[in-house]
Amino acid sequence: MKVIEFISQPWHWSISGVAIAFVMFLLIYLGKKFGVSSSFQALCSLGGAGKRFDYFNYDWKSHSWLLMFVVGTIIGGGIASTVFASPEPVQISSATVADLAALGIQAPKTTAEGAGFIPHDVLNLESLLSLKGIILMVLGGFLIGFGTRWAGGCTSGHAITGLSNLQLPSFVAVIGFFIGGLLMTHLIFPLIFSL
Amino acid sequence: MKLLRFLLVGVLFGIVMTKSEAVSWFRIQEMFRFQSFHMYGIIGVAVIVGVGMHYIIKRKGMKNVEGKSIEFKPKPETYKASLLGGSLFGLGWAMTGACPGPLYTLVGHGYMVILVIIASALLGTLTYGALKKRLWH
Numbered sequence: 001m002k003v004i005e006f007i008s009q010p011w012h013w014s015i016s017g018v019a020i021a022f023v024m025f026l027l028i029y030l031g032k033k034f035g036v037s038s039s040f041q042a043l044c045s046l047g048g049a050g051k052r053f054d055y056f057n058y059d060w061k062s063h064s065w066l067l068m069f070v071v072g073t074i075i076g077g078g079i080a081s082t083v084f085a086s087p088e089p090v091q092i093s094s095a096t097v098a099d100l101a102a103l104g105i106q107a108p109k110t111t112a113e114g115a116g117f118i119p120h121d122v123l124n125l126e127s128l129l130s131l132k133g134i135i136l137m138v139l140g141g142f143l144i145g146f147g148t149r150w151a152g153g154c155t156s157g158h159a160i161t162g163l164s165n166l167q168l169p170s171f172v173a174v175i176g177f178f179i180g181g182l183l184m185t186h187l188i189f190p191l192i193f194s195l
Numbered sequence: 196m197k198l199l200r201f202l203l204v205g206v207l208f209g210i211v212m213t214k215s216e217a218v219s220w221f222r223i224q225e226m227f228r229f230q231s232f233h234m235y236g237i238i239g240v241a242v243i244v245g246v247g248m249h250y251i252i253k254r255k256g257m258k259n260v261e262g263k264s265i266e267f268k269p270k271p272e273t274y275k276a277s278l279l280g281g282s283l284f285g286l287g288w289a290m291t292g293a294c295p296g297p298l299y300t301l302v303g304h305g306y307m308v309i310l311v312i313i314a315s316a317l318l319g320t321l322t323y324g325a326l327k328k329r330l331w332h
Contacts, residue, residue: 007214010214010216011211011214011215011216013215013232013233013234013236013237013240014236014240016211016214016215016216016217016236016237016240016241017236017237017238017239017240017241017243017244018240018241018244019207019211019215020211020215020237020241021240021241021244021245021248022207023204023207023208023211024241024245024248025248026204026207027201027204028252028259028265029259029260029265030200030201030204030259030260031259031260031261031263032201033268036294036295036296036299037294037295039295039299040295040316040317040319040320041320041324043317043320044317044320044321044324047317049321049324052325053321053324053325053327054324054327055323055324055325055327056321056324064198065198065201066201068198068199068201068202068205069201069202069204069205069208070205070299071202071205072201072202072203072204072205072206072207072208072209073205073206073208073209073212073296073299073300073303074205074209074299074300074302074303075202075205075206075209075303076205076206076207076208076209076210076211076212076213076300076303077209077210077212077213077218077299077300077301077302077303077304078209078303078304078305079206079209079210079303080209080210080212080213080214080300080303080304081213081303081304081305084210084213084214086214090216090219090221090222092219092221092222092224092225092230092231093225093230093231095228095230096221096224096225096228096230096231099224099228099230100221100224107221115304116216116219116221117213117216117218117219117220117221117301117304117306118219118220118292118301118306118308118309119220119221119292123220123291123292123306123308124308125307125308125311128308128311135290136290136291137290137291137308137311137312137315138311138312138315139287139290139315140286140287140290140291140312140315141287141291141311141312141313141314141315141316141318141319142287142315142316142318142319142322143283143284143286143287143290143319144284144287144288144291144293144294144295144298144312144315144316144319145315145316145317145318145319145320145321145322145323146280146283146284146319146320146322146323147280147281147282147283147284147285147286147287147319148280148284148294148295148316148320149280149319149320149323149324150276150279150280150283150323150330151276151277151279151280151281151283151284152270152271152273152276152277152280153270154284154294154295154296155238155288155294155295155296156294156295156296158270158277158281159238159242160238160241160242160245161245162270163242163245163246164241164242164245164246164248164249165245165249165267165269165270166246166249167269167270168272168274169270169271169272169273169274169277170270170277172274172277172278172281173277173278173280173281174281175278175281176277176278176279176280176281176282176283176284176285177281177282177284177285177288178227178285179278179281179282179285180281180282180283180284180285180286180287180288180289181223181226181227181285181286181288181289182227182285182289183282183285183286184227184285184286184289184290185224185227185228185289186227186228188286189289
């Protein structure tokens with residue numbers, strides 16, 4: 001069908017940007033706000049962490065809308081990766097392909113090699129037995145949870161929502177995102193990938 | 196059911212995250228290496244449209260679906276937390292190639308290994324909750 005083929009192409013960044021702003025608008029119109037990392041706090045609270053720590057001692061049901069949103073996101077990912085699957089893997093710049101090859105990571109050239117969403121060479125269950133894999137996945141995940149909650153938001157809450165509302169704390173947070181990201185990519189990655 | 200609306204917005208978000216390729220570890224590497232405009236274009240357009248949207252909502256005094264006027268809570272002015280927490284998140288974002296939205300989206304793609312990252316993120320959240328009072332804010 002023509003419509004499905006049309007949606008299935010990778011989207012131009014301008015379309016994607018408008019679409020993200022539309023998601024933010026829908027949540028605001030529905031009386032909420034766009035910020036995904038609060039779901040981590042809600043999930044910990046749902047798991048009973050409020051008995052031990054004040055931070056989680058709140059009515060997680062006030063976040064039940066966000067947990068529904070998260071379930072929807074998972075379903076949306078399932079739909080997009082099947083019904084609207086791209087005909088070819090993510091096409092990144094040749095400079096990035098070369099840089100990553102130097103670290104030992106191959107960007108997929110055909111869909112048989114992967115969709116180009118995750119680097120199968122390093123992010124897989126078997127690598128959890130290696131130091132490199134534990135650092136990238138377990139420590140990496142830990143820093144996402146710890147960092148976003150300390151900063152009070154992630155890409156959606158600070159970079160999109162906060163900057164859209166001209167919030168200075170969000171601007172500072174985004175500077176932090178890049179300090180961390182650049183430090184990791186340019187200085188720490190070469191060390192981790194030499195393990 | 197009221198909550199179903201949020202499920203549907205979430206479905207849209209998961210599709211947008213995938214088709215924008217913001218869920219791609221490779222795209223995030225490209226961004227942190229300044230080798231493509233793609234991610235900057237996405238975030239830039241979303242913010243520019245968002246600024247206009249916030250302006251119009253405030254200017255027109257728009258009401259939400261419940262008929263209440265839309266109010267925006269300012270972000271708390273905890274600059275140390277923004278900078279330090281933000282930097283730690285940045286490290287994790289580059290390592291896993293995913294921020295929270297894409298993490299959930301990738302679970303939907305069927306990558307089970309992402310569940311390990313989410314479990315670690317919950318452990319990180321729990322640790323933050325335990326240490327909150329001792330951290331700079």
